[in-house]
Amino acid sequence: MNGDRAASKALLEALAAAVGAQTEVDVAVAPPYTALESAAAALDGTTIALAAQNMHHAASGAYTGEISAGMLLEVGVTAVILGHSERRQYFGETDAGVRSKAEAAVAAGLAPIVCVGETLEQREAGGTLDVVRGQVEGALKGWDAAQMATVTIAYEPVWAIGTGKTATPAQAQEVHAALRALLAELFGDEVAGATRILYGGSVKPHNAAELFGQEDIDGGLVGGASLKADAFAAIIEAAR
Numbered sequence: 001m002n003g004d005r006a007a008s009k010a011l012l013e014a015l016a017a018a019v020g021a022q023t024e025v026d027v028a029v030a031p032p033y034t035a036l037e038s039a040a041a042a043l044d045g046t047t048i049a050l051a052a053q054n055m056h057h058a059a060s061g062a063y064t065g066e067i068s069a070g071m072l073l074e075v076g077v078t079a080v081i082l083g084h085s086e087r088r089q090y091f092g093e094t095d096a097g098v099r100s101k102a103e104a105a106v107a108a109g110l111a112p113i114v115c116v117g118e119t120l121e122q123r124e125a126g127g128t129l130d131v132v133r134g135q136v137e138g139a140l141k142g143w144d145a146a147q148m149a150t151v152t153i154a155y156e157p158v159w160a161i162g163t164g165k166t167a168t169p170a171q172a173q174e175v176h177a178a179l180r181a182l183l184a185e186l187f188g189d190e191v192a193g194a195t196r197i198l199y200g201g202s203v204k205p206h207n208a209a210e211l212f213g214q215e216d217i218d219g220g221l222v223g224g225a226s227l228k229a230d231a232f233a234a235i236i237e238a239a240r
Helices: 005-019 033-043 069-074 085-091 095-108 120-124 128-140 169-187 189-194 208-212 229-239
Strands: 027-029 048-052 079-082 111-116 152-155 196-199
Touching (some): 005 027, 005 033, 005 048, 005 229, 069 095, 079 095, 095 128, 111 128, 120 128, 152 169, 169 189, 169 208, 208 229
Parallel strands (some): 027 048, 048 079, 079 111, 111 152
């Protein structure tokens, strides 16, 4: 919940100028709902895709304050973040709820970015892998390869978001490798190899290259650093 439309437009124009027309790295941004339409205009002609931060599972109806997949598509959105730790923590979102949203997103033609991750208490109790396994299974178990084709998984250790703490590359890789193995178990090796797994715990310009250099880390879900065009561009350069 950062930035009005003017600020978002200025940020995206600066980012587009910094990133240029490069096609080596897939880049998407997820501004607030109120900035989506102006963001789509600012990104027109660039290689930067537009995502939303959340959506409702229903196509329409008496769900005051909610946004449907169709409404997002109408303004040029192509992907949507689902199950972010802040949605789970502050708004009580559940694995079942994330699943219903992900199913609706895929059916509508949006690419879901499904977030999973453990709290500090869960990590200290040794429950990290059980937690992320449960979240992935809760959202995606039983899907077919066609449904999985547009899914991205984002691992975001809750204890490393906005705290200044970052999982070490080895810690992040351990969880990413476990997620890759789980995807292979649930959907087969081909789907597991093709599914992008992003790291989302305080990705910054100074740590991005080392994180992205890990075998099973395919990119980043960037938080605070995305609010500064130069920092975000440096992370994109690290990915290149």
